[in-house]
Amino acid sequence: MFFLTTAIDYTNGSPHIGHAYEKVLADVIARYRRLAGEEVYFLTGVDQHGQKVQQTAEKEGVSPADYVKTVTARFSALWEKIGVEYDGWAETTDPRHITCVQSILSDLHARDQIYKKTYKGFYSVRQEQFLTDRDRDEAGNFGPEWGEVTEIEEENYYFKLSDHTPWLREFLEKSDDTILPAFRKSELINALEKNTGADLCISRPKERLTWGIELPFDSDFVTYVWFDALINYISFVGYTPDPSLPDFESVWTGRPVHIIGKDIMVPAHGIYWLAMLRALGFSDEKMPQLLVHGWWNRSGEKMSKSLGNIVDPSELVDTFGVDALRYYLVRDIHTGKDSNFDVERLVMLFNTELANELGNLCNRALNMSVRFTESVISPGGPLTADDTALQQSLIDSTAAYRKAMDNHEVSMGLEALNRHVVHCNQYAERMKPWELNKNPENKERLATVLHHLAESVAHCAVLLSPVLPDAAAKLADQLKLPKLTDHKLDDLKWGLVHSGHEIEKPSPVFPRIEVKAAE
RNA sequence: CGCGGGAUGGAGAAGUCAGGUAUCUCGUCAGGCUCAUAACCUGAAGACCGUAGGUUCAAAUCCUACUCCCGCAACCA
Numbered sequence: 001m002f003f004l005t006t007a008i009d010y011t012n013g014s015p016h017i018g019h020a021y022e023k024v025l026a027d028v029i030a031r032y033r034r035l036a037g038e039e040v041y042f043l044t045g046v047d048q049h050g051q052k053v054q055q056t057a058e059k060e061g062v063s064p065a066d067y068v069k070t071v072t073a074r075f076s077a078l079w080e081k082i083g084v085e086y087d088g089w090a091e092t093t094d095p096r097h098i099t100c101v102q103s104i105l106s107d108l109h110a111r112d113q114i115y116k117k118t119y120k121g122f123y124s125v126r127q128e129q130f131l132t133d134r135d136r137d138e139a140g141n142f143g144p145e146w147g148e149v150t151e152i153e154e155e156n157y158y159f160k161l162s163d164h165t166p167w168l169r170e171f172l173e174k175s176d177d178t179i180l181p182a183f184r185k186s187e188l189i190n191a192l193e194k195n196t197g198a199d200l201c202i203s204r205p206k207e208r209l210t211w212g213i214e215l216p217f218d219s220d221f222v223t224y225v226w227f228d229a230l231i232n233y234i235s236f237v238g239y240t241p242d243p244s245l246p247d248f249e250s251v252w253t254g255r256p257v258h259i260i261g262k263d264i265m266v267p268a269h270g271i272y273w274l275a276m277l278r279a280l281g282f283s284d285e286k287m288p289q290l291l292v293h294g295w296w297n298r299s300g301e302k303m304s305k306s307l308g309n310i311v312d313p314s315e316l317v318d319t320f321g322v323d324a325l326r327y328y329l330v331r332d333i334h335t336g337k338d339s340n341f342d343v344e345r346l347v348m349l350f351n352t353e354l355a356n357e358l359g360n361l362c363n364r365a366l367n368m369s370v371r372f373t374e375s376v377i378s379p380g381g382p383l384t385a386d387d388t389a390l391q392q393s394l395i396d397s398t399a400a401y402r403k404a405m406d407n408h409e410v411s412m413g414l415e416a417l418n419r420h421v422v423h424c425n426q427y428a429e430r431m432k433p434w435e436l437n438k439n440p441e442n443k444e445r446l447a448t449v450l451h452h453l454a455e456s457v458a459h460c461a462v463l464l465s466p467v468l469p470d471a472a473a474k475l476a477d478q479l480k481l482p483k484l485t486d487h488k489l490d491d492l493k494w495g496l497v498h499s500g501h502e503i504e505k506p507s508p509v510f511p512r513i514e515v516k517a518a519e
Numbered sequence: 520c521g522c523g524g525g526a527u528g529g530a531g532a533a534g535u536c537a538g539g540u541a542u543c544u545c546g547u548c549a550g551g552c553u554c555a556u557a558a559c560c561u562g563a564a565g566a567c568c569g570u571a572g573g574u575u576c577a578a579a580u581c582c583u584a585c586u587c588c589c590g591c592a593a594c595c596a
Contacts, residue, residue, distance in 0.1 A: 339531090
């Protein structure tokens with residue numbers, strides 16, 4: 001089983017382009033793995049507890065539970081809108097999750113992995129948090145942004161993180177595929193080097209915070225939100241068995257892939273979570289891989305004048321469509337790195353690669369079949385060097401696509417796919433089917449050329465399907481091949497379009513996006 | 520000396536781990552085609568690969584020093 005998760009989004013505001021990116025990336029990877037013939041379980045959801053939720057709810061004059069419900073609905077509505085299809089949905093206020101967290105807390109407490117101690121430090125009342133030396137300004141004082149700062153003593157529960165850091169360090173040192181992409185590994189190991197054996201505070205006294213999961217062994221405290229949230233990765237796949245949840249052993253069969261942003265690798269996922277799993281008895285072979293993605297940055301507000309200041313993914317979909325957004329989000333960023341969000345590039349990539357190249361290829365190929373061969377596609381006569389070169393291009397592109405996608409490099413996968421599309425357009429230009437059509441003697445040759453184009457479009461539709469499932473279905477529809485998208489990668493052999501296959505006059509699958517050059 | 524990432528033709532990127540005539544997309548210029556979504560195809564101009572040294576037959580790629588950008592720095596969910 002290929003078990004894939006995303007970070008669960010914190011329900012403290014509306015979803016933005018970064019949230020959408022992570023989910024689309026995960027959705028694409030999940031769909032790709034299914035296409036590759038693997039069994040997939042894709043889990044995502046929302047993180048609903050914690051101080052910030054409690055504060056925001058208070059500010060808005062509603063209960064945290066109601067507030068969280070509203071925000072959660074915004075997230076799930078967006079996923080539906082942009083075609084993110086998950087198998088499991090995690091909400092941390094779910095009773096099944098709470099049961100699991102509490103059972104884990106009890107277990108760790110019973111095994112002395114959790115203990116109580118007093119912490120003395122400087123506390124900011126306004127920010128409701130303890131401060132550390134790095135919060136001091138250059139003069140060594142706490143700045144006015146913290147408001148009143150007092151030194152207080154507080155009892156809390158701690159998880160024995162220090163028991164596991166030596167193992168973690170060693171595990172990470174020898175593993176090349178736990179942190180993806182690899183360049184982030186050194187960052188995590190460095191962070192670990194600086195760990196001076198500190199343990200992790202996993203409780204909050206109820207005087208300060210009530211919106212959380214109560215500690216099963218001390219009702220004066222709730223669980224620290226990270227300790228609660230991280231557990232979603234196991235609670236919602238039945239770590240504590242529940243008839244409404246999957247069977248844990250059949251989901252967590254190897255190393256799951258957790259897709260997260262670079263901001264929550266250190267310390268939450270890279271340190272806390274791996275250590276927590278270790279404490280629960282997970283072996284090295286069951287440790288998750290962390291696929292760490294970068295950020296969409298926004299450079300300047302220049303484009304906002306001409307195209308409107310749009311960053312809400314839902315509005316982007318309304319303006320440009322799901323295909324354009326999904327394609328852009330995985331095409332214009334290399335997994336792991338940062339990129340600048342630019343609406344003009346979104347439009348450009350859709351128009352050039354989808355409308356002009358692939359969409360137009362489909363359109364011209366099918367139109368010619370309708371006009372020149374009575375809508376019937378047949379293999380025609382003997383193959384020339386041009387034909388075999390085209391078939392080889394398809395084989396090469398498919399191989400490059402698979403290699404890239406296996407490494408979660410969606411952008412490179414799409415680039416590989418594109419190479420074949422370009423090859424096809426060049427092929428059409430050289431073969432000139434419209435010329436062949438002028439002389440009846442060329443009928444067989446004409447059939448061969450058009451067959452090669454139709455066959456290529458069919459393959460491209462399948463390869464594109466993880467990224468743009470709807471568009472792939474439309475391409476299949478144009479080709480009159482309704483079962484096309486049922487194919488697995490290994491079934492992709494030359495001959496998807498059978499001899500004598502009939503099609504109809506096509507209409508554009510990717511209508512060009514026309515942008516009015518506003519003032 | 521806190522940590523990490525980055526600096527590549529006008530714009531955005533790949534390539535750097537495993538050195539070997541600089542790649543892709545957009546843009547610009549010129550031409551071709553007409554089946555197609557004013558789409559497609561061909562050709563051209565444009566980069567001393569941040570700076571300065573070094574290693575090597577050979578460096579965007581390895582080594583040293585430096586400059587400038589961005590993020591993070593562990594009770595911030």
